[in-house]
Amino acid sequence: MMRLVTVQFTPRLGERQANLEAIRKLLDPVHADIVVLPELCTSGYFFVSREELAPLAEAPGGMACAFFQRLADEKRSIIIAGMPEVAGERFYNSVFVFRPGIVEPLVYRKSHLFYKERFVFEPGDTGFPVIRDERLDISIGIMLCYDWRFPEVSRVLALDGADLIACPSNLVTDAWKKVMPARAIENKLYVAVANRCGTETRGDETLLFKGCSAVYDPQGEIVTLADAEVDRVLLAEIDPKPCRDKSFNEFNDIFADRRPELYGAICRPRR
Ligand code: ACM
Numbered sequence: 001m002m003r004l005v006t007v008q009f010t011p012r013l014g015e016r017q018a019n020l021e022a023i024r025k026l027l028d029p030v031h032a033d034i035v036v037l038p039e040l041c042t043s044g045y046f047f048v049s050r051e052e053l054a055p056l057a058e059a060p061g062g063m064a065c066a067f068f069q070r071l072a073d074e075k076r077s078i079i080i081a082g083m084p085e086v087a088g089e090r091f092y093n094s095v096f097v098f099r100p101g102i103v104e105p106l107v108y109r110k111s112h113l114f115y116k117e118r119f120v121f122e123p124g125d126t127g128f129p130v131i132r133d134e135r136l137d138i139s140i141g142i143m144l145c146y147d148w149r150f151p152e153v154s155r156v157l158a159l160d161g162a163d164l165i166a167c168p169s170n171l172v173t174d175a176w177k178k179v180m181p182a183r184a185i186e187n188k189l190y191v192a193v194a195n196r197c198g199t200e201t202r203g204d205e206t207l208l209f210k211g212c213s214a215v216y217d218p219q220g221e222i223v224t225l226a227d228a229e230v231d232r233v234l235l236a237e238i239d240p241k242p243c244r245d246k247s248f249n250e251f252n253d254i255f256a257d258r259r260p261e262l263y264g265a266i267c268r269p270r271r
Helices: 016-027 050-056 063-075 115-119 145-149 151-159 176-187
Strands: 002-008 034-036 078-087 090-099 102-109 130-133 138-142 164-168 190-194 197-202 205-210 214-216 222-225 232-238
Touching: 002 016, 002 190, 002 214, 016 063, 034 164, 034 190, 050 078, 050 090, 063 078, 063 090, 063 102, 078 138, 078 164, 090 130, 090 138, 138 151, 145 151, 145 164, 145 176, 151 164, 151 176, 164 176, 176 190, 176 214, 190 232, 214 232, 222 232
Parallel strands: 002 034, 034 078, 138 164, 164 190
Antiparallel strands: 002 232, 078 090, 090 102, 130 138, 190 214, 197 205, 214 222
């Protein structure tokens, strides 16, 4: 068994230092193998221009990256955090994965941009990464918030060997509560959703972030669940090994039973 933590909190828009301080306080008492934080957890979400985003955007080696790498090294944890990324002139809504003793974070750039994100971010170009960690004996697939509406994403991650899908989020609807457990069942893996709470207002538009972070097991059952409005660190004990057996009775195996020759170009086996 290993210890998986999701962190739900209320980032302040544009206040990176305050957000890092809040994360440090929440994680101070935590001992976990894997920590999942929300989307854009260092910056807040609702940006209306690249100019206001620019001073908050990270590149590997940046200030927030140094903060998280130190934390990963100190705690011997894999830390998965959503942050704005800058690469040359371009900005991405990205997930950075920090591993103890590994200096360069892995970066996933959000593939499916939600709502007004398109006005500040470029669509991601990294594909869908699965991180293999030999020390913990787990493979972790990464998706980011609105990616949940595309079953192809979780399928591709599962076909690439993910035992757990980590999904940093800033969710503003409720439909995902029905769908995330389905992603767990249909791929027979764990899904960890780290959502945020609070509101952000720009002009006359307010976004309400829905909290309710959760970890779902390979049967789609809730292992642990947060309230809608309260900052909360959730702990789940997970065992990735059963996720590698995709059978669910004597005759059926959700991977072996697939008929990719009937599916067209999508979701062909990748191994
Ligand atoms: C979302 O992708 N932030 C809903």
